[in-house]
Amino acid sequence: MIANLEYATLQQIWWILCSVVGSLFLFLTFVQGGNTLLWQVAKNDVESSLVINSLGRKWELTFTTLVLFGGALFAAFPKFYATSFGGAYWVWMLILFTFILQAVSYEYRKKPDNFLGAKVYESFLLINGTVGILLIGAAVGTFFTGSNFTLNLYNQVTWTNPLRGLEAAFSLFNLSLGLFLVFNARVLGGMYLLNNIDFSAMDDFQGRLRKAVLINFLCALPFLLYVLVSLLMMKGFSVDAAGVVSMVANKYLLNLLAMPLVLGLLLVGLVLVIVAVLITAFKGSTKGIWLAGLGTVLVGLSVFFLAGFNNTPFYPSKADLQSSLTIVNASSSRYTLTAMTYVALGIPFVLAYIAYVWSKMDAKKLAAHEVMDHEAY
């Protein structure tokens, strides 16, 4: 059956799959968001250790999902991988740099003779959770605001801005998207910690986390509203049947109206996040992470679908409209997409064992006595 799929269908399937991975990554940034809450919610060593150890048992999943996102884009849309990573050199290098710092910080933080000291490793986690996520948001923002590149006949990229991608962070739209993701990650991080930690005799700690969820949500709101309103009002990039790219007024509003399912995903996602915040802040619930996580995934999907479907170049070029990348001109060959689709049949199995192991490991909340031994983070 897969072998008989149209090339265009395969391209769409792979944009959906990449969007799913990207959206799951946005959910899993609760790890990064949680890291940044450390100074705000933890008032002693035990609380700090609970935060770090709780998140430290999930950091690999976030990290791996980011790697998979890169790998899937490389496999399915190699022109995007080559153009964006090669062109927007500094934005990607800095993002990666923050993830390198994060990868060792859990393991090394409390180990004796760790050379840099616990505070430095904790600051690495803070850098990853703020700068890293902010830049990821700015990079995603360029799906709508465009980038500064041209492609020659051989599809080799020339970046026309000397900041090599960092200029993305100076656009108000991109910056707002980045800041929204930072605060949303903090909301998710707070909810995850509330769900994962045993708060016996630590009511204050729990209260601080609930307050942090609400405050960070309120901080996220203005950036979210700015992004949404801008998205609906802005001129967008459109591609016609002949492959010619042009600017169209209210393109992304038109996309939403043309794709009611995407509009639904966006609205349901936002409502789920809001409900999650309310039940966490005011109802004493610890289940908010699941609603907010699902909400974040749905919002993420709507953002990626908005950028890539309905004749929209998902990686547009401001410098040369005709160099813009669409899911049609940036994709791998039909053979590779077909082979990859067979491989993707294994994804449900992977998700199933992740869910099984997660539920088994988290069946019992993380307690203070577990984070005090020498093997803990």
Next chain:
Amino acid sequence: MVDVDLSLVNWSRAQFAMTAMYHWIFVPLTLGLSFLCAMFESIYVRTGNEKWKAITRFWMTLFGINFAIGVATGIILEFEFGTNWSNYSWMVGDIFGAPLAVEGIFAFFLEATFFAVMFFGWDRVSKGFHLFSTWMVAIGSNLSALWILVANAWMQYPVGMAFNPETARFEMENFWAVLFSPVAISKFTHATSSGFVLASLFVVAISSWYLLKGRHVEMAKKSIIVASVFGLLGSVYVAFTGDEAAFENAQHQPMKLAAYEGLYKGENNAGLVALGMINSAKKPGDSQHPFLFEVKVPGLLSLLANRESGSFVPGIDDLVYGNKEQKIMGVAEKMKIGQKAVADLAAFKQARKEKNDVVAAEALTRFTANKEYLGYGYLSTPEEAVPPVSTAFYSFHIMVVLGTFFPVLFIAFLFFTLKGSIRQQRWLLPLGVLSFFLGHVAGQMGWAVAEVGRQPWAIQGLMPVKVATTNLAVGHVQATFFMFLGVFTLLLIAEIKIMTKQISIGPEGV
């Protein structure tokens, strides 16, 4: 094609080599130590002996310290294909991306998911499930190596693909040919088994140190027995797979084989250099002797390269300047054909842009006739096709000498430990400590043989490294080079300090 700034190429090359070499400090240990931890834990589960549990947890702690920095250095490698080699990424993304994505879906998640159970699940899951998780981490780690090595093997021996002039890239035609290429199989088996050897040397080294200090004697002896058996099997396998790798080099990358053997003039019944010193003044085509001195084993290179004694093994001069008698086409001739292919491709692309179908069809016909040597069209001189001979030669021979030494070492440790006199072997124990560093030297030399020997090609015969780079100002790459060099060095120092501290603390209760 764009003009090439050679300093950019060399800095990009240096950055990738630096990250790869740092990564390869940690990865082989992960590959092998994960299996050793699984073996220690299997013995614990089977015997119920708590001492084996303490042994498992001790080695697991060291595994975790190493694993974290391996992951940290690994992520940058994946993305450097895009950031620094974007022309390459586009040209081969259709083939190279697929193994990387499969690696992400199947291998990395296996590792990532069960890693948490392995470290934090002792009191949260059953004994059996914990053991299962440890094995899954080991399998996941090694599967990760499979996919990246498949991709690397494809660069050494590109199969299962065709060049599409419309998109100006290589496109996959046979996934199974890519996956089961003989080079991929030998590369995977050779690299992973070298990891098994290195991890075994790590266990032997630390255990030897404990025995010298008279600490944790029982744990050290138990660990040595398991590691020596695993290391011995691993090193025998390394030898077999190394032989296979050399054979594949001879078939598909004869220039690499000639370089690491320092063979300039091809000959029948060629001898294998057992010991030698390269004459650094020697250049291809001149009459100087390639060695200041050498000791050769007669006929062995012919046997190694062709599985046939007395057979002809081409040298660097034969491959660069051609050898009519042996029907070997020289690089100069290939360059002429390649230059035509490059020009025809440009003409085709221009005609397509101008929508001139007649000119495009003519250019395509000419290109198709010449495309086999497309990559040679980018070389400036025939001699550019020769990799750095000294580096390749010394890397190969140091690796081989050390690879021959390790099984002997494992046999000695196994023999004296089983005999019960290992603590009295004061000459052997320091050698055991030193052996871990020798293992690292062998591993790094192995990568140098594979990757320096591949030069000047990013993809053997099809794409030189110099046209694979991203079009960047060299200052950007210099900045990131030093940024990563700084952070990796800091993290390496931290890792060594933490590791040595943990070793000095030692395991609990055994």
